[in-house]
Amino acid sequence: MASLLFRRRLSPAIISYKSLLHGGGEFYLLPGNMATEASFGICNCLRKFRSSTAARKVDFTDLTRPHTWYPHARKKSRNVFLHVGPTNSGKTYYALKQLESSSSGVYCGPLRLLAWEVAKRLNKSNVPCDLITGQEREEVEGARHKSITVEMADVTSDYDCAIIDEVQMIGCRTRGSSFTRALLGLAANDLHLCGDAAAVPLVQEILKVTGDTIKVQYYERLSPLVPLKVPLGSFSKIRTGDCVVTFSRTEIYKMKKQIEAGGMHRCSVVYGSLPPETRTRQATMFNDASSNSDVLVASDAIGMGLNLNISRIIFSTLQKFDGVEIRDLTVPEIKQIAGRAGRYKSNFPVGEVTCLNADDLPLLHSSLDYPSPVLERAGVFPNFDLLYMYSRLHPKHGIHEILDHFMDNAKLSEHYFIANCDELLKVAAIIDTLPLSLHDKYLFCISPVEMDDDISSQGLTQFATNYSNNGLVRLREIFTPGTLKVPTSHTALKELESIHKVLDLYVWLSYRLEESFPDRELASSQKAICSMLIEEFLEGQGWQRPRTKRLTQKSRSISLISQETRQKF
Numbered sequence: 001m002a003s004l005l006f007r008r009r010l011s012p013a014i015i016s017y018k019s020l021l022h023g024g025g026e027f028y029l030l031p032g033n034m035a036t037e038a039s040f041g042i043c044n045c046l047r048k049f050r051s052s053t054a055a056r057k058v059d060f061t062d063l064t065r066p067h068t069w070y071p072h073a074r075k076k077s078r079n080v081f082l083h084v085g086p087t088n089s090g091k092t093y094y095a096l097k098q099l100e101s102s103s104s105g106v107y108c109g110p111l112r113l114l115a116w117e118v119a120k121r122l123n124k125s126n127v128p129c130d131l132i133t134g135q136e137r138e139e140v141e142g143a144r145h146k147s148i149t150v151e152m153a154d155v156t157s158d159y160d161c162a163i164i165d166e167v168q169m170i171g172c173r174t175r176g177s178s179f180t181r182a183l184l185g186l187a188a189n190d191l192h193l194c195g196d197a198a199a200v201p202l203v204q205e206i207l208k209v210t211g212d213t214i215k216v217q218y219y220e221r222l223s224p225l226v227p228l229k230v231p232l233g234s235f236s237k238i239r240t241g242d243c244v245v246t247f248s249r250t251e252i253y254k255m256k257k258q259i260e261a262g263g264m265h266r267c268s269v270v271y272g273s274l275p276p277e278t279r280t281r282q283a284t285m286f287n288d289a290s291s292n293s294d295v296l297v298a299s300d301a302i303g304m305g306l307n308l309n310i311s312r313i314i315f316s317t318l319q320k321f322d323g324v325e326i327r328d329l330t331v332p333e334i335k336q337i338a339g340r341a342g343r344y345k346s347n348f349p350v351g352e353v354t355c356l357n358a359d360d361l362p363l364l365h366s367s368l369d370y371p372s373p374v375l376e377r378a379g380v381f382p383n384f385d386l387l388y389m390y391s392r393l394h395p396k397h398g399i400h401e402i403l404d405h406f407m408d409n410a411k412l413s414e415h416y417f418i419a420n421c422d423e424l425l426k427v428a429a430i431i432d433t434l435p436l437s438l439h440d441k442y443l444f445c446i447s448p449v450e451m452d453d454d455i456s457s458q459g460l461t462q463f464a465t466n467y468s469n470n471g472l473v474r475l476r477e478i479f480t481p482g483t484l485k486v487p488t489s490h491t492a493l494k495e496l497e498s499i500h501k502v503l504d505l506y507v508w509l510s511y512r513l514e515e516s517f518p519d520r521e522l523a524s525s526q527k528a529i530c531s532m533l534i535e536e537f538l539e540g541q542g543w544q545r546p547r548t549k550r551l552t553q554k555s556r557s558i559s560l561i562s563q564e565t566r567q568k569f
């Protein structure tokens with residue numbers, strides 16, 4: 001680890017605890033200001049709470065009426081429009097048109113990339129639009145519209161119009177509760193929900209108790225998607241506009257190399273652990289017909305809502321490791337990914353989809369014909385207020401014990417499940433060793449850390465420890481600017497991706513604990529350097545350029561760093 005100097009190491013007990021844990025994936029943050037989310041139900045609880053005898057009678061683990069947690073939205077009779085249909089049917093397009101013509105509004109997307117795309121689109125159409133994600137606040141003068149990631153939804157503001165994109169995510173094991181919160185909590189006159197028809201019965205059921213009116217609008221695919229009867233067979237048959245889908249980063253780089261070795265094509269790559277800005281630039285390069293990248297090798301990170309110039313999707317496999325086991329892709333996953341081919345108004349009016357190997361074709365074809373299974377339950381998760389009130393009755397319990405208690409004892413109605421919080425529990429096990437308030441512990445728990453990534457988890461531990469010791473966390477205490485280099489191996493690349501995650505985490509914390517994490521600008525500039533260096537690596541991969549026309553990688557990286565650092569320090 002070249003640039004992160006961790007002064008304190010994890011205790012052996014924690015390391016052994018961590019090594020027992022598995023699972024993975026990115027955990028997305030919940031809203032910053034949870035305290036403002038006091039609801040009818042919670043206010044009632046608080047009133048009763050003043051008498052401790054009464055408090056003991058309140059069951060804080062009763063989560064059967066989550067719609068009562070959002071008094072602001074419950075004061076409105078919302079017009080809810082469900083825009084449902086297959087991928088590439090214009091659902092988001094239609095909803096965005098409504099947003100553009102509204103007097104104020106918010107777009108809630110599942111990905112930072114989509115939030116960026118929408119903010120850019122609205123600003124281009126002369127509708128000033130702020131961009132707000134866990135790690136970004138880009139405010140535009142006079143803006144009455146916002147484009148955000150769903151976890152940032154503000155349930156205390158009034159909107160004329162709101163959109164929740166990919167609303168079928170309410171059924172997601174980990175992030176479902178953020179979509180449910182937005183669905184129940186956004187106080188908008190018109191609420192547009194875009195997504196798969198599989199979510200319709202559940203949304204109708206959930207909203208029966210809110211007094212909203214619901215209209216369902218069905219959409220048809222705007223351009224054809226043709227499942228091919230023959231597999232690709234070999235990378236020698238790759239052509240411009242193809243996107244090869246595979247699920248491990250090792251495979252992604254292996255396939256990029258194999259395709260580029262043919263000498264005919266140049267590949268962009270998109271996968272989850274690449275910095276989001278790098279993902280966007282790789283996608284933009286692929287979309288741009290004048291760039292020399294004409295093939296995409298990607299993971300399911302391209303699966304949701306993105307508009308790419310893909311002619312043909314080629315699944316190299318229909319199985320993926322989901323953090324616990326290797327499993328077949330689900331019908332919705334296959335459809336979402338396949339739906340990226342032949343986007344309406346893209347360079348390719350007809351999309352095609354196939355597999356690398358003939359054995360996978362039957363599953364591909366049957367999945368594309370099969371309707372997505374109807375969603376039965378939506379995710380729900382106790383907010384900070386509930387955890388806090390419970391903790392007042394059990395002052396000796398750490399956050400791990402409290403979360404565990406909610407997991408085991410939560411009462412739920414038949415339409416809800418309690419969101420999986422394995423990732424939070426991993427952080428909680430570490431954070432509980434520090435003398436922090438419950439609110440601070442909660443913040444660290446919901447921060448976007450990947451606990452299965454050693455560098456990322458050590459970064460979090462270091463930030464939390466320094467914060468607990470001094471109340472102030474200077475980035476330079478654990479990070480030495482100017483030491484980042486263009487990676488020369490895949491291990492170094494992975495390390496740089498992890499360092500980017502740590503810097504991203506610092507920025508996230510700086511928006512919530514502003515005075516204690518004062519080096520946001522430094523962290524952001526170092527993040528930008530990380531992405532540039534990763535892109536330098538990607539440019540250099542498997543593509544032989546004449547040496548005379550370019551500086552060598554090493555000398556470029558040094559000049560890049562020194563130039564950047566000169567600007568910043």
Ligand SMILES: Nc1ncnc2c1ncn2[C@@H]1O[C@H](COP(=O)(O)OP(=O)(O)OP(=O)(O)O)[C@@H](O)[C@H]1O
Nearest residue numbers: 086087088089090091092093305307339343344345
């Ligand atoms: N009426 C239209 N006029 C021009 N372009 C359109 C129109 N409808 C949709 N498009 C374009 O077609 C593409 C697909 O539309 P959109 O993203 O709304 O589909 P979607 O149904 O939301 O797909 P997904 O389920 O994959 O999110 C986008 O590039 C969009 O801008």
Ligand SMILES: [Mg+2]
Nearest residue numbers: 091092194305
């Ligand atoms: Mg869409």
